[in-house]
Each structure stands twice: as C-alpha cells, then as structure tokens.
Amino acid sequence: MFEILTTDQMYEADRRTIDGGIAGDVLMENAGRAVYEEIVRHWSPRSVSVLCGPGNNGGDGFVIARLLREAGWSVRLGLMGDVAAPKGDAADHAARWEGASERLSPALVVGADLVVDCIFGAGLARDITDDIAVLVTTINSSTASVVSVDVPSGVDGNTGMIRGCAIKADLTVTFCRAKPGHYLLPGRLMCGELAIRDIGISDQIISEIRPNCWRNDPVLWRAGIHWPGLDGHKYHRGHLLAFGGAAMTGATRLVARAARRSGVGLLTVVSDPSVLPIYGADSPGVMTAPIGQIETLLNDCRHNAFVIGPGYGVGDDTRSLVLKLLHQCRSTVLDADALTSFADDPSTLCFAVQGPTVLTPHEGEFGRLFPDIEGDKLTRARAAAKRSGATVLIKGADTVIAAPDGRAAISAIEAPWLATAGSGDVLAGIICGLMAQGMEMFDAACMGVWLHGRCGADIGPGLIAEDIPDHLPVILRELWLASRKKA
Numbered sequence: 001m002f003e004i005l006t007t008d009q010m011y012e013a014d015r016r017t018i019d020g021g022i023a024g025d026v027l028m029e030n031a032g033r034a035v036y037e038e039i040v041r042h043w044s045p046r047s048v049s050v051l052c053g054p055g056n057n058g059g060d061g062f063v064i065a066r067l068l069r070e071a072g073w074s075v076r077l078g079l080m081g082d083v084a085a086p087k088g089d090a091a092d093h094a095a096r097w098e099g100a101s102e103r104l105s106p107a108l109v110v111g112a113d114l115v116v117d118c119i120f121g122a123g124l125a126r127d128i129t130d131d132i133a134v135l136v137t138t139i140n141s142s143t144a145s146v147v148s149v150d151v152p153s154g155v156d157g158n159t160g161m162i163r164g165c166a167i168k169a170d171l172t173v174t175f176c177r178a179k180p181g182h183y184l185l186p187g188r189l190m191c192g193e194l195a196i197r198d199i200g201i202s203d204q205i206i207s208e209i210r211p212n213c214w215r216n217d218p219v220l221w222r223a224g225i226h227w228p229g230l231d232g233h234k235y236h237r238g239h240l241l242a243f244g245g246a247a248m249t250g251a252t253r254l255v256a257r258a259a260r261r262s263g264v265g266l267l268t269v270v271s272d273p274s275v276l277p278i279y280g281a282d283s284p285g286v287m288t289a290p291i292g293q294i295e296t297l298l299n300d301c302r303h304n305a306f307v308i309g310p311g312y313g314v315g316d317d318t319r320s321l322v323l324k325l326l327h328q329c330r331s332t333v334l335d336a337d338a339l340t341s342f343a344d345d346p347s348t349l350c351f352a353v354q355g356p357t358v359l360t361p362h363e364g365e366f367g368r369l370f371p372d373i374e375g376d377k378l379t380r381a382r383a384a385a386k387r388s389g390a391t392v393l394i395k396g397a398d399t400v401i402a403a404p405d406g407r408a409a410i411s412a413i414e415a416p417w418l419a420t421a422g423s424g425d426v427l428a429g430i431i432c433g434l435m436a437q438g439m440e441m442f443d444a445a446c447m448g449v450w451l452h453g454r455c456g457a458d459i460g461p462g463l464i465a466e467d468i469p470d471h472l473p474v475i476l477r478e479l480w481l482a483s484r485k486k487a
Ligand SMILES: NC(=O)C1=CN([C@@H]2O[C@H](COP(=O)(O)OP(=O)(O)OC[C@H]3O[C@@H](n4cnc5c(N)ncnc54)[C@H](OP(=O)(O)O)[C@@H]3O)[C@@H](O)[C@H]2O)[C@@H](O)CC1
Pocket: 010, 011, 013, 014, 027, 028, 031, 053, 054, 055, 056, 057, 058, 059, 060, 119, 120, 121, 122, 123, 124, 125, 126, 127, 128, 129, 149, 150, 151, 175, 199
C-alpha cells in the first residue's frame, strides 16, 4: 500500500482490472461501498447531502447515496447538469438511485450535517469555475462535516495543487493507492484524515504498472540498512569528515552529533584551526583536524563520506572545497552554504557530481540552484535529480526525495515541530552518517528523512534541534528489533 500512483497509472490499473474480468460498475460499487463503510464508521446517522459531479466521481456518489438511504439515513442528492447526463458506469448507478435529485447548489449545504463531495476526482481537468466556487466556499464555511471521495474537489491528484479553490475535507477516502496530491502540500492540508481502501484491484496489477513513487516508509529501504555484525569493527561503520565553518560552529556540531547517533564509526570535524578547540570540546568522541591537512585526509580512503554546508559560509573557498570533495567520488552530502555557493553557476556543481551525492536544499536553496525548474515539488525534485545525477531532497512538511533514475518518495509523517533552527543540519548529518555506513544514497536519504520525522513526531512540542540526535537511538532500536523479528 506504499506505492503512490499518478491518475494515469490509476486509470491504467482500473483498465487492467476490468480487462481481467471485474466489470467497471462493480469497481464503482466497491468504491462507493468503501466510502459508505468509512462514513458509518465515523458518523452516526444524520442528514447528509451527496454532491455529484458529471463523471465517475459523481458515479461513486450515487452508490454512496443509495447505501446510506438503505441504511436509513436522510439523504439529499445534488447533481451537476441534468439527470440524463451521467455516462457509462455512473449512468448505471444513477439509474439505481430511487430518491430525488436536485440541481447542485449551495442550498444543498443548508441543514446538512454531513456533505459527501463527489464533484471532481481524478478527472479534474481545469480550474474550478465561479458557480462551483460558490458551492465550495459555502461548504468550507459551513459547520457540516465533509467527506471527499478520491480527492477533495479542486485538488489536483497528481500535484497537490489547488485548481482555483478546493473543498476542505475532514476525511478523504481514496481507492487502491494514494496519489501524490494526497501527500504534497497544499493538497494534503485539504484531505483531512486519509483512508486508502481496497476496491478489488490486485497487487499484481499494481506491480505490473511499475510505480516509481512511494510514501516514505521503512518497507522501501529497511533491506538496505547496514546493521553492525558481532565481529564488526568501527572502520566497517565508516569514517565521516564533517566540514565545520569558522563562525557558525553550532551547525556542524549538530551535524556531527546526528551523524554519530546514526551509527557512523568515526567522525572528524575538519575546520579552520582557530575554531578546532570549539569542535573538539563539544563532545569527547569527536576528532578534529585542521583544514590545512585536507590533502592528507583525502589520501586516506578510510575517510569515506563527507558532509559540508551547514554554517560553512558562502563563497569561492566553499565552492573549491566542494568541487575537490566531489572529485573523490565518495559519499557526499551537500547542504545549505555548499549549495548556495553555486547559485551563480549551478551547472558546474551538476557537472562535478559523479559519486553518490545527496543535495538537501530547502525551497529557497532549490530555487537558487534550479531557477528554471518549475512545477510541483515531486516534478521539480525529479527534474533536479535527473539533471544533477544526485539524489535531491527538497525539505518541508512534504519532503520529497528523488533519485536520478526517477524513483521518488514523499514523506507523510506529521511533525511540524521540526520547523526550527538547526533541524536541517541534523538531517544532513543523519543522511551522511547512513551513507558512511554503506547505505545507497536514495535509501539513506529516505531513511534519514524518516528517522528525522519520527524523532520530530515523538518529541513533539518544545522540540529543539539538539533533541533530535539524542532521540535517534530510540527509533533506531525500533527498526533494529523489527529487523531481528523478520530474520
Ligand atoms: N480509476 C479507478 O480505479 C476508479 C475510479 N473511480 C472514480 O472515478 C473517478 C474518476 O472519474 P472520471 O475520470 O470520470 O473523472 P471525474 O473526476 O469524475 O471528473 C470528470 C468530469 O468532470 C469534468 N470536469 C473536469 N474538471 C472540471 C472543471 N474544473 N469544471 C467543470 N467540469 C470539470 C469533466 O468534463 P470534461 O473535461 O470531460 O469536459 C468530466 O465530465 C475517480 O476519481 C473515482 O472517484 C471509481 O468509481 C472506481 C474505480
């Protein structure tokens, strides 16, 4: 259930299922019944208005209305266009509706305790027009609870973008698998609780259409974790070089603590000699080296991963150092100032990426590096990964991680507490720590985002960045125990 399907992939899954012998009207019946079951699970009988659009989303509405009515609910049904309008499977189910139907209008919201939104689903093709916008506004300002079928009407299922305006649901019931718009902002904010219900499309069909986007979950990457063996040595767990700035030393101290907590064997902070004592005094397990020794450090292949950017400073020195590091083709995480230092010449950065590299920009940094890449977050992350050859992770409440080969994951953990100073530095440290232990770059980025999110959700209100690394052992232990159970 972790695959995320585009609307086209969903239509394809639908087609293949129908070809396989399950009729379209049965799929629609299953979809409507799934929504009905969710409704009766959430609410006791009350007055409900089912608002049906002109397509199959509206067709689902006829099934829901019928089942609620049979269960004794007081149901009003609104229809966009005339009663003869529904086509195909929707027409079959419209014919089975024995109640009255009204013209779709704000009047249907008056007196309703529950509104079922079946206006537009996967087939939303353009911005919502003024007449429907009035209805949307009435629904959003009413006290009625709202269930959206498939996606809240007005939300683009592929991008999460709002086409003019959108219904704000308390519960969204979608079918088979989620779509990107359920997890990407602002769509996610409109969905309320998300229920993903089986309607008879097999897992086999889903795997045949080869989805390449997932909700970020351990299922995706847990097989790629390098847990230490009983006979393990610290050098088996990597030796990470974290490049520390001369002024903002807090950032790399957070990076270092997070990387070490992620399990890296050894960590050396490399910086200007004037601030080495600060890094050295921060934690007894941290080693330090002056930046003047960079050639010697790089000649030692045991130094297998680099993280640079947080608090490092923007400028030519940073640029040269980043290029030197990328030239080594070892695991590298570039964040913050390491990215902004290439704002004038991003193609040089993209050209220099050869080894396993993860870029972790927030939206501002992304815009500076890839100003010509537009669209939703998923599309942009994929385009930047393809262009740069790096795994690109765009941070935010809906963090997207994209690999150069097109694979992508979207974070669905709710942890608004992570929006605080230093949180991104911690993330860069965790990811680089996992790469230093041998994890593949896309897996490491996904796992890093997940660990970071879980820490954020667990710690909750009052979180400061310093708390995150020290909570990692709790979450890592969960994963480790789960891996032992499987084995
Ligand atoms: N696939 C599956 O597995 C299953 C799918 N199922 C259900 O089917 C739904 C998809 O159905 P769908 O393809 O008929 O699209 P839907 O969202 O009803 O809208 C299309 C209609 O809206 C119209 N229209 C579009 N935008 C508009 C606008 N801004 N303003 C005004 N009109 C606009 C558009 O008009 P047109 O562009 O053709 O002029 C067309 O008439 C899916 O979300 C799920 O609920 C389940 O039943 C079972 C299994």
